[in-house]
Amino acid sequence: MHRRAADGGAPVTGLRAERAAEVIVCRAVGGEDRGSGYLVRDGTVLTAEHVVRRAVDIRVRFEADRPAEWTARAHVLWSDARCDVALLALERDGAGPGRRVRPTRFGAVRETDTDLRSSALGFPLFKLRDDPGGATSYRDSCHARGRIAPLADRRERTLELRVQEPEWPPERRCSPWEGMSGAAVWAHGRIVGVVTMHRREEGFGTLTVSRADGWFATADEAGRRALRRAGVVPALRPAVPxxxxxxxxxxxxxxxxxxxxxxxxxxxxxxEPPPLRFRIVGACDHAGRQLDNESAGFTPGGRYTNEILAPDGQALPLGASGESGTVAKDGSVHWSWPCASTDAKGTYRARVTDETTHRRTGWVPFTIGQLTPYTCAFRQENGLWYAGISRTVTAVLAPGASDPDDVAEAQCLLRRLGFPLGARDIDGRYGSYTQQAVSSLQTQGGLTPDGIVGPSTWKVLRTRTPSGS
Incomplete structure (x- = not known):
């Protein structure tokens, strides 16, 4: 059993966004540095030691640019460079949240051959944003969700947290994770450590964590008293499901x-949710064709979003291939890519996010090469005209038609009859120009001008003679 909090409430058992803090530090050498922290109990913030090392002024800010924003000055209550952990005491002249907060729980990590679901909330450099209302910039929050590998870094006595890699130009010498240090790392309702470092040689998806079950052993007597007040005891209970x-x-x-x-x-x-599966199928070898996907494991009925990076590494504008939608009942998504001759040539990358669980697939590559354009090769057989692409006389075509060859055949026959198709001309896509041309043809042929190609419209397309011929 855990003791009840001083304010009469039970200990907090999970990450709370309103208690994640930006730690803003001024040093004697000048300049301003930033880190992250977490309010573990009333008036006490947990962070990394190197974030506040040699600080002459410390400000701790919560809920930045939100209605509940508040900031307080702080001083170092205890710090230890060996485990890179510090506790800050908030000074009472700061504007507080107006109520006392409940203490958090801390936990140990067992060294077993399994992984531990973990998360941390901080303010790293790659979350730097421009303020649309002015010339200033700010750092938004990063909710890093991943897994701890308990058997990694045993000699160093740290934890390895593996998270989603941020997009970051390799030529930039600074780390995208600058400012994440000090963020509390959670696993199954307990703080198991603090983010202290990003080693570039381990990739952008790995963070080093100082483990909470080692702090008490390295602390001096004053440090142990401070840790006990914060909720860290010599024998922490393991963080397990x-x-x-x-x-x-x-x-x-x-x-x-x-x-x-x-x-x-x-x-x-x-x-345990099934693993996300996302694979792109098809080939962009001909104008008008379409790439589709095979996917599974997403939350049925939930929302998904996708991102696409062009060959130059730039994110394509949303809407390039239907950037969001609802997951199907079988856990699949409706991702597709219409191949066009105007697409930049090269290798693209796509990934999909399950917005319900905030899980992402990895980046999946697909290539756009030189596309073969459609050409019309007219010939007449048994009184019917063919363009050399499709021989159908029964296919039903409407906006969004899935067979580009049938669409291109109809477009060739429409152009033969003198109907304009717009700048894209014969592209295998049933767009507005094609639909308008079909409606005009139907009107001239005495059919209902619904803009849909069916057997009756195919008969007119394949038998009608161009005017003036």
Whole structure:
């Protein structure tokens, strides 16, 4: 059992965005540096030691540029360079949240051959944004979600947190994670460490974490007193999923019913979301063709978004291929890419985010090469005209038609009859120009001008003679 908080509430058991802090530091040498921190209990902020080293002024800001924003000055209550951890005491002349806060829980990480779901909230450099309302800039929050590999970095006694890699030009010498140091790392409702470093040689998706279960051993007596007040004790309970506990206590009106989980702990594991799967299929080898995807594991009925990077590394404007949508009932998404001769040649990359679980796929490449344009080669057989692309006389075509060859055949026949098709001409896409041309043809042929090609319209297309011939 955990002791109740001083304000009468139970300890907080998960990351709370309103308690993540920007730590703004002025040093004797001049300039201003930034780091991250977390309000672990009333008046106490956890951060990294190197963030506040040799600081002459420390400001801690919460909920920046939001209605509940507040800032307070702080001083170092305790710090230890060996484990790179510090506790800050907020000075009471700062504007507080107007209420006391509940203490957080800390946990240990067992060295086992498994990974531990983890997250951290901080303010790194790659989140730098320009303020649309002025000439200033700001850092937005980064919710880094990933996994801890417990058996990594055992000699150094640190943790390795693997997260989604930020996009960052390799020629830039600074790290995209600058400013993330000091962010509290959470696993299953407990703080298990603090982000202290990004080693560039390990890639942009790996962060080094000072582990909370090692702080007490390195601290002096004053440090141990400060850690105890913050909630760090010599023997921290391991951070594990709730279903690994042997017994679950269910409160009832008659008393407490102890339910053994052993019989259905295997079923609990089934709640682990399936892995995301996203693969691009098809080839852009001909103008008018379309790339599709095979996907699974997304949250049925939830929202998804996708991103696409051009061959030069620039993000394409949203809407290039339907940037968002609703996940299908089978967990698949509706990603597609219409191939066009105007596309830049080279290798593109796409990734999809499940907005319900905030999980992402990796970057999936696809290539746009030199596309073969459609050409019309007219010939007449048994009184019917063909353009040499498709021989259908029954296919139904409308805006969004999936077979570009049938569309291109109809476009060739429309152009033969003198109907304009716009600047794209024969491109295999059933656009507004094609639809308008079909409606005009239907009107001249005595058909209902609905803009949809069916058997009756195909008959007119393949038998009609151009005017003036």
């Amino acid at each position: 709730w279903w690994r506990n042997r017994r679950l206590l269910l409160g009832t009106g008659a008393g407490t019913l102890a339910v053994t989980l052993a019989a259905w702990s295997g079923a609990a594991r089934l709640t």
